[in-house]
Amino acid sequence: MNNDIGELRKPEIRGPDRSPDRTGSIITAKDFSVYYWKKAAVSEVSFDIPARQVTAIIGPSGCGKSTFLRAINRMNDLIPGCTTSGLLSLGGQDLYSSKVDVVSLRKMVGMVFQKPNPFPKSIFDNVAYGPRIHGARDRGALSNIVRRSLERAALWDEVKGRLSDNALGLSGGQQQRLCIARAIAVEPKILLMDEPASALDPQSTSRIEDLIGELRREYTIVIVTHNMQQAARVSDMTAFFYEGDLIEFGETTQIFTNPTEKRTEDYITGRFG
Numbered sequence: 001m002n003n004d005i006g007e008l009r010k011p012e013i014r015g016p017d018r019s020p021d022r023t024g025s026i027i028t029a030k031d032f033s034v035y036y037w038k039k040a041a042v043s044e045v046s047f048d049i050p051a052r053q054v055t056a057i058i059g060p061s062g063c064g065k066s067t068f069l070r071a072i073n074r075m076n077d078l079i080p081g082c083t084t085s086g087l088l089s090l091g092g093q094d095l096y097s098s099k100v101d102v103v104s105l106r107k108m109v110g111m112v113f114q115k116p117n118p119f120p121k122s123i124f125d126n127v128a129y130g131p132r133i134h135g136a137r138d139r140g141a142l143s144n145i146v147r148r149s150l151e152r153a154a155l156w157d158e159v160k161g162r163l164s165d166n167a168l169g170l171s172g173g174q175q176q177r178l179c180i181a182r183a184i185a186v187e188p189k190i191l192l193m194d195e196p197a198s199a200l201d202p203q204s205t206s207r208i209e210d211l212i213g214e215l216r217r218e219y220t221i222v223i224v225t226h227n228m229q230q231a232a233r234v235s236d237m238t239a240f241f242y243e244g245d246l247i248e249f250g251e252t253t254q255i256f257t258n259p260t261e262k263r264t265e266d267y268i269t270g271r272f273g
C-alpha cells in the first residue's frame, strides 16, 4: 500500500500514483469538526476515505456536505469565522498543520463546483491555466497537457478543432467537462466534486457520471450529491451526513440495501430530506 502523497510543502509537480493497489485510505477524519463562528456545521466526524475509489457524501440540504468537502482543500480558510478542530489528514499529514502549503495542497486536491465556472478565456487557456501557474511555459509541452487533460475529461473530440474559441461558448455539460479537464491538468491525486451535475440536463449528467466511472481508476474522488440514485450509480463508498453528524459510512451497496441506522433508511427511502 502506498498512499503517500509526498510532502505537501514541496511544490514540484508529481504524477499520479498508478499503482494497481486501490486499497488503503488517503483521507482520514478523526473527531473532525468545522465551525462557522461558534456553531458546528460538521461535528466530530470520523471516517477513512479510500484511495482511488469514489466516495459519495449524501444528506439533506444544510447537513454540512459542502463544508466537509471544502475542508479537504482548505477552501473554508477563505470564509470568515470558519475554524476546525480534531484531525483531518491527507496521506498521513495533518491538513491543518501550520506547515502545510495551501497552494501545494490545492494542486494535489482539485475541485469542481455545482455551476460550471470556466474562465472567460479560450478552451486551451482554461486547461493550460493551472500548469502555467505551476511554471509550465513550453508551448509543445502545454499542448500535450491540454490534449491529454481534454481526452481524460472526454471532451477532446468535441473541441479539438476549436481550442482557441472562448470556453463560454460551450454548452453547460461541455463547460463542466472543461472544468474537470482544468482540474486534472495539474495532476491532482484527489478530485472534489460538489454536486457537479445538478445544474445539467439528464444527458450531460449521464456523461459526467460515465466520466466519474473512468476517472476513478486514477483519482480519489469525493462527490457531494443530493441525488441518491446518482450516489448509488457512481460511488463505491457512501457517507450519510445529517445535521453535521456522520450517521453512517460504508460500502454504497450496503448503505442503499441494508443500512444499519434508522435515519439512513428513512433518508434513502425518501421519508425526509
Ligand SMILES: Nc1ncnc2c1ncn2[C@@H]1O[C@H](COP(=O)(O)OP(=O)(O)O)[C@@H](O)[C@H]1O
Binding pocket: 036, 041, 059, 060, 061, 062, 063, 064, 065, 066, 067, 068, 079
Ligand atoms: N459561509 C458560511 N457562513 C456561515 N454559515 C455557513 C456558511 N456556509 C454554510 N454555513 C452553514 O453551515 C451548515 C452546513 O452548510 P453546507 O455545508 O453548505 O451544507 P450542505 O452542503 O449539506 O447543504 C448550514 O447550517 C449552513 O447554513
Ligand SMILES: [Mg+2]
Binding pocket: 065, 066, 067, 224
Ligand atoms: Mg452544499
